[in-house]
Amino acid sequence: MAFLIGGTICLIGQLIMDLTPFSVTPSHALVGFVVGGSILSALGLYQPLINMGGAGATIPLSGFGHALTQGAIEGVKTKGMIGALSGGIEATAVGVGAAIIFGYIITIFTPQG
Amino acid sequence: MVYKNSRLDSTRAQSSQPNQEQEYQKMVNKLKPNPPYLRNALAAFSVGGFICALAQASINLFLQLGLTTHDAGTATVVLMILMGALLTGLGIYDDLGKFAGAGSIIPITGFANVIVASALEWKREGYIFGVAAKMFTIAGPVLVYGIITSALIAIIILFWG
Numbered sequence: 001m002a003f004l005i006g007g008t009i010c011l012i013g014q015l016i017m018d019l020t021p022f023s024v025t026p027s028h029a030l031v032g033f034v035v036g037g038s039i040l041s042a043l044g045l046y047q048p049l050i051n052m053g054g055a056g057a058t059i060p061l062s063g064f065g066h067a068l069t070q071g072a073i074e075g076v077k078t079k080g081m082i083g084a085l086s087g088g089i090e091a092t093a094v095g096v097g098a099a100i101i102f103g104y105i106i107t108i109f110t111p112q113g
Numbered sequence: 114m115v116y117k118n119s120r121l122d123s124t125r126a127q128s129s130q131p132n133q134e135q136e137y138q139k140m141v142n143k144l145k146p147n148p149p150y151l152r153n154a155l156a157a158f159s160v161g162g163f164i165c166a167l168a169q170a171s172i173n174l175f176l177q178l179g180l181t182t183h184d185a186g187t188a189t190v191v192l193m194i195l196m197g198a199l200l201t202g203l204g205i206y207d208d209l210g211k212f213a214g215a216g217s218i219i220p221i222t223g224f225a226n227v228i229v230a231s232a233l234e235w236k237r238e239g240y241i242f243g244v245a246a247k248m249f250t251i252a253g254p255v256l257v258y259g260i261i262t263s264a265l266i267a268i269i270i271l272f273w274g
Contacts, residue, residue: 006165006220007158013215014157018150026218026227027251033219034259042266055168058186059193060161060219061255068259072267084271088263095221096256098191099198100248103228106202107244110229112236 005053009033009060030061037065042073067091153214160209160216168193168220190221197222201229227251 013033017024024032037060040046046066049057057063068088075087089096168189175185197220200206206226210217217223228248235247249256 002169003162003166006168007162007216010161010213010216010219011154011158013161013219014153017215018153026215026223027254029215029218030224030227030251030255031258034255035262038259038262038266042270053165055172055186055189056162056165058190059165059168059221061221061224062219064221064224064255065259065262068263069266072263073270076267076271081268081271084264084267087267088260094187095190095194098194099225099228099252102195102198103225103232103248104244106198106229107232107236107248110202110233112233 001052002054002056002059005049005056006060007056009057009062013060033061034065034068037062038069039065041066041069064092064095067095156213157216160213161219162216164193164217164220164222193221194225197225198229201226202233206230224252224255 013029016032017029037046040049040062046057046062050063050066058066068091071091072084072088075083075085075090077083079086171189171192172185175188176182180188197206200209200222206217206222207230210223210226217226228251231250231252232244232248235243237243238247
């Protein structure tokens with residue numbers, strides 16, 4: 001099931017990149033998926049996808065948007081206004097931290113090509 | 114598209130050699146290789162699906178090791194990011210990207226990939242302005258728009274939810 005849902009989300013991304021008249025670069029696709037995931041999450045449409053597809057819905061970048069939004073909503077509920085600023089980053093801190101630290105270390109140890 | 118074609122056809126019908134041109138166009142359409150939409154779509158679907166299936170297997174493994182559902186998901190995200198960064202450093206992820214397009218970009222491994230790829234590309238500019246500054250060329254906008262969107266949504270829910 002993770003395969004089907006994850007594959008379908010990537011397929012949608014590929015179709016957007018191929019079939020739209022504007023030149024959609026990977027950066028546009030990534031930003032679009034995070035924002036799209038956030039909005040779907042706020043409308044309550046993303047959690048059912050995760051219940052169905054597990055990693056198939058959390059691993060694509062739209063799952064990152066979902067985690068941001070749910071974190072921010074959670075933050076607002078527990079801390080009020082301050083939580084809107086901290087909640088999303090708290091919820092995704094592990095992923096962002098891992099990406100920066102591993103990314104940096106691997107860049108340092110990769111010989112220049 | 115349809116509208117444009119029909120207009121072209123009608124102007125051609127008024128010209129002196131309508132048939133020749135139409136025949137020629139038909140021949141061109143027949144010989145022209147189709148843009149590889151189907152191939153791209155299949156590659157994106159299968160590679161994207163495979164990466165997610167791999168992540169699911171990792172979640173299941175962590176669950177068996179006794180982690181909570183939440184921790185198993187987090188640990189898997191870390192593992193996938195490490196894998197994406199490592200494969201980019203080894204030069205394997207770029208080849209995968211050429212083959213799979215969105216299938217390798219959209220999963221979180223692709224997020225790690227763009228960080229390492231842009232950092233590597235600018236490494237010669239030094240460790241501050243090169244590696245550290247340029248690693249966010251693509252990943253930065255993702256964080257900026259993601260955080261702005263989520264904060265806006267949370268504030269909307271706080272006031273009107």
